[in-house]
Amino acid sequence: MLWLKALHIFFVVAWFVGLFYLPRLFVYHVDVVEQSAHQRFCVMERRLYTMTTIGMIGTWIFGLATLMAAPEIYMKSGWLHAKLLLVVLLSGYHGWLKTRLRAFAEQRNSKSERFYRVMNEVPTVLLLAIIILVVVKPF
């Protein structure tokens, strides 16, 4: 159980590296006009997205494995249900990043630098809320 939890947290960290840094790359990518620089950004974004997806899959696998080690306790915990709801939102945000990555690759991004700066805060807020739920367990 503790091994599963340790691996769970390892993949959470790997997932968040990309959730934090991909939108930041988009912020810098918005104003790029030179083709070679544009191509370099596309490669960085694609590779980072792959690593981020591995982080997400590992988080789900080891999170669910931790849950299945003691389902009778966890399934009765309100904080875990709230956490899972936020993790589903986070996974949706991950999918949205993929749609933006495609838009940049096809040179049809229409969003501003400011838009990506604001969206960059979404994983921060969700991370804080999830950490409070798992550590404080308020309900």
Ligand code: HEM
């Ligand atoms: C993907 C679905 C997820 C599932 C099914 C899941 C499930 C779990 C379970 C059952 C525990 C053990 C809780 C305990 O014994 O106190 C746990 C621990 C933890 N989870 Fe998740 N989790 C998921 C995603 C996440 C995410 C996205 C984060 C961070 C944003 C996260 C952060 C943590 C942390 C920090 C702990 C350690 C808490 C502690 O031991 O005090 N989890 N998770």
